[in-house]
Amino acid sequence: MEQATEKKYPLTAKDYNLCEEIGEGVSASVHKALCVPLNEVVAIKVLDLEKCNNDLDGIRREVQTMILIDHPNLVRAHCSFTTGHNLWVVMPYMAGGSCLHIMKSAYPEGFEEPVIATLLREVVKGLVYLHAHGHIHRDVKAGNILIGSDGAVKLADFGVSACMYDTGDRQRSRNTFVGTPCWMAPEVMQQLHGYDFKADIWSFGITALELAHGHAPFSKYPPMKVLLMTLQNAPPGLDYERDKRFSKVYAVYENFGTKSSVLLLKHSFLQSFKELVGACLVKDPKKRPSAEKLLKHSFFKQARTNEYLVHTILEGMSPLGERFRTLKAKEADILLQNKALYEDKEHISQQEYIRGISAWNFNLEDLKNQASLIEDDMSITEDSSVSGRHAYREDDGSSVEGVNSGGANHSKAASHLEDGLNDAHDLENSLSAFPIKPLQALKGCFDVCEDDGAGSPSFRDSIRSDSGEQILDREAGKIDGVDSGTSCSLSHSWRRRFSSGSLLQENNLSPKKFNGDGDREHLQPRYQSERNYSGPLQHRPKKDFSNSNAGEDAPEGAFVERRGRFKVTSADQSPKPSLIQGAPTNFQNPISGGPTSPSIPSLPTATVLSSLQCILQQNLAQREDILRFIKFVEQSSGIATELTENDLSQMTPKERDLQAQVIHMQQSIGSLVEELQRLKIKNSQLERKLSATVKQDDKIQE
Numbered sequence: 040m041e042q043a044t045e046k047k048y049p050l051t052a053k054d055y056n057l058c059e060e061i062g063e064g065v066s067a068s069v070h071k072a073l074c075v076p077l078n079e080v081v082a083i084k085v086l087d088l089e090k091c092n093n094d095l096d097g098i099r100r101e102v103q104t105m106i107l108i109d110h111p112n113l114v115r116a117h118c119s120f121t122t123g124h125n126l127w128v129v130m131p132y133m134a135g136g137s138c139l140h141i142m143k144s145a146y147p148e149g150f151e152e153p154v155i156a157t158l159l160r161e162v163v164k165g166l167v168y169l170h171a172h173g174h175i176h177r178d179v180k181a182g183n184i185l186i187g188s189d190g191a192v193k194l195a196d197f198g199v200s201a202c203m204y205d206t207g208d209r210q211r212s213r214n215t216f217v218g219t220p221c222w223m224a225p226e227v228m229q230q231l232h233g234y235d236f237k238a239d240i241w242s243f244g245i246t247a248l249e250l251a252h253g254h255a256p257f258s259k260y261p262p263m264k265v266l267l268m269t270l271q272n273a274p275p276g277l278d279y280e281r282d283k284r285f286s287k288v289y290a291v292y293e294n295f296g297t298k299s300s301v302l303l304l305k306h307s308f309l310q311s312f313k314e315l316v317g318a319c320l321v322k323d324p325k326k327r328p329s330a331e332k333l334l335k336h337s338f339f340k341q342a343r344t345n346e347y348l349v350h351t352i353l354e355g356m357s358p359l360g361e362r363f364r365t366l367k368a369k370e371a372d373i374l375l376q377n378k379a380l381y382e383d384k385e386h387i388s389q390q391e392y393i394r395g396i397s398a399w400n401f402n403l404e405d406l407k408n409q410a411s412l413i414e415d416d417m418s419i420t421e422d423s424s425v426s427g428r429h430a431y432r433e434d435d436g437s438s439v440e441g442v443n444s445g446g447a448n449h450s451k452a453a454s455h456l457e458d459g460l461n462d463a464h465d466l467e468n469s470l471s472a473f474p475i476k477p478l479q480a481l482k483g484c485f486d487v488c489e490d491d492g493a494g495s496p497s498f499r500d501s502i503r504s505d506s507g508e509q510i511l512d513r514e515a516g517k518i519d520g521v522d523s524g525t526s527c528s529l530s531h532s533w534r535r536r537f538s539s540g541s542l543l544q545e546n547n548l549s550p551k552k553f554n555g556d557g558d559r560e561h562l563q564p565r566y567q568s569e570r571n572y573s574g575p576l577q578h579r580p581k582k583d584f585s586n587s588n589a590g591e592d593a594p595e596g597a598f599v600e601r602r603g604r605f606k607v608t609s610a611d612q613s614p615k616p617s618l619i620q621g622a623p624t625n626f627q628n629p630i631s632g633g634p635t636s637p638s639i640p641s642l643p644t645a646t647v648l649s650s651l652q653c654i655l656q657q658n659l660a661q662r663e664d665i666l667r668f669i670k671f672v673e674q675s676s677g678i679a680t681e682l683t684e685n686d687l688s689q690m691t692p693k694e695r696d697l698q699a700q701v702i703h704m705q706q707s708i709g710s711l712v713e714e715l716q717r718l719k720i721k722n723s724q725l726e727r728k729l730s731a732t733v734k735q736d737d738k739i740q741e
């Protein structure tokens with residue numbers, strides 16, 4: 040491949056001395072290296088082509104993009120070449136590392152306001168350039184915002200970026216499913232009408248929250264749940280209560296005209312930050328501002344210079360390689376400590392987290408588990424969702440409702456839902472009640488990288504640490520057994536998590552502390568609940584499973600559908616029997632007008648309550664009708680049994696006809712009684728569900 044810059048970067052591996060590892064992604068590891076002929080420190084991204092699952096197109100695209108771009112806020116590749124079965128991409132060394140790693144190391148609760156403004160402004164500038172050149176980045180997140188030793192901010196990782204002009208028809212919207220769930224725009228998840236540059240604006244909004252809080256909203260949830268929550272809930276945002284540390288009044292000095300005067304402006308950072316995030320996190324992409332427009336937002340008045348970043352966040356940080364090693368070791372340690380938890384069934388979300396997207400398996404059990412985790416979110420009102428309170432309190436270690444709160448609540452929620460989610464039919468009903476159909480949106484979207492467990496790339500041997508010490512081997516971090524029972528080995532999922540964002544708290548690696556707020560003076564080392572930091576989801580062509588053994592992984596029940604790696608199994612696909620032929624079957628959901636279902640997950644609790652009450656009343660009325668009908672039939676059949684053979688022979692045709700009808704009615708009684716039983720059971724289930732919901736509602740109101 041041709042060199043991209045004036046300087047001639049060598050195209051052979053022997054001209055580079057690979058040093059320690061400084062980053063790891065889903066598809067690659069990144070090393071510090073010395074380019075010997077130029078005596079220049081560089082970063083080399085090493086992609087193992089054998090592990091790339093034929094996604095060579097994606098790699099080609101990434102490298103092409105990286106070489107062609109030319110903007111101070113985007114990481115440009117110097118050159119690339121293959122060595123053995125690896126592809127090396129040589130790029131500038133960004134000594135500060137990614138914002139995510141910096142937060143993990145020293146700012147677990149997010150950055151200070153001016154830092155956020157400075158970082159984001161630089162990112163927007165990069166996006167303006169990318170979008171103007173027809174590219175969508177598709178993976179904007181703190182893990183991909185790199186900082187150089189001079190405080191330069193650059194957006195990296197074009198692994199999933201897309202060129203809008205790829206098809207040649209300059210089509211301006213895409214139809215592929217890529218990105219990382221927490222940062223992924225709803226329209227990318229939905230795949231209904233494609234998406235465009237505005238998908239990056241959504242991810243940018245999520246990244247803003249990530250930089251403010253130290254983690255992305257919903258980051259602790261398993262990927263499926265993240266998708267559902269993004270589609271269902273009101274967009275996340277800043278909250279006046281939780282984020283009041285951003286409410287400080289700032290002094291803004293401005294020069295006017297020739298006379299240099301200083302004006303003290305009272306400015307609430309929180310207000311403009313809230314506005315910025317709110318503008319980006321609008322579900323309708325058309326209503327999101329363009330990157331260009333965003334750049335003019337008043338929020339960026341807080342932005343400072345690159346030097347400011349050097350002084351505030353880089354000074355005092357340990358070298359990147361050392362930081363990376365420490366974080367990696369810490370994560371391995373925490374995984375070991377929590378091993379027992381993962382064996383506990385009550386910690387489904389943590390299991391999902393460990394498994395990562397690689398192990399996504401949409402069988403019935405998984406769907407049930409995922410769906411059972413959804414219930415607790417029904418309590419999230421627009422407001423609390425917007426504030427993100429629900430998702431954050433847990434992070435402080437104080438357990439609240441939610442998945443990771445010690446398991447008790449979760450297990451309660453899960454068992455509570457058991458009743459309502461007894462079969463796949465109900466499950467599908469409940470999912471289909473979402474305003475947009477996430478399942479449909481998900482089916483066939485993914486191909487999933489399976490970890491072959493094969494470890495080190497051949498280049499490993501040549502790697503040495505700057506300090507000469509043995510660097511932590513990737514395999515050394517592998518913890519056997521933790522992931523037992525899943526289809527993904529830990530080494531893989533661990534890599535995946537680490538790369539894109541576990542924010543396991545770090546012992547205060549750096550002496551750097553804030554002196555501003557006071558509330559962040561002490562960065563206590565603590566192990567916070569783990570999150571799901573799933574890596575990018577790469578869209579690949581759907582596979583033909585027509586010859587596959589459809590039922591191979593199905594835990595039970597008939598196989599319904601399988602597209603890509605998605606499959607939905609159902610224990611009962613048979614149509615529900617109608618009550619009686621000719622009898623009314625209009626069990627209508629009073630809200631939607633559709634058939635009633637015990638699960639109406641997309642509705643707020645109050646609406647669900649009134650809906651359930653209506654259904655209950657309807658069922659009671661129907662039961663009365665049926666009882667009356669049975670009584671009537673019993674009376675009729677009583678007359679019939681008193682008739683003798685003789686009587687029958689003397690009957691007129693009309694009488695015989697009537698008699699036949701009576702017999703038919705008698706036969707119906709059996710099925711009516713059965714139906715009645717079924718309704719009774721359903722009634723009692725509804726009653727239980729209703730009282731549980733009322734209790735839950737009461738609790739929330741308390």
Ligand SMILES: Nc1ncnc2c1ncn2[C@@H]1O[C@H](COP(=O)(O)OP(=O)(O)OP(=O)(O)O)[C@@H](O)[C@H]1O
Pocket residue numbers: 061062063064065066067068069082084114130131132133134136137140182183185195196197198538539574575
């Ligand atoms: N030029 C660089 N200088 C310093 N660190 C880098 C550089 N490029 C990447 N890194 C580090 O390596 C990590 C992984 O790199 P990158 O994101 O390119 O890999 P990936 O496999 O595409 O990851 P993912 O897709 O999971 O985000 C980054 O998060 C960052 O911490």
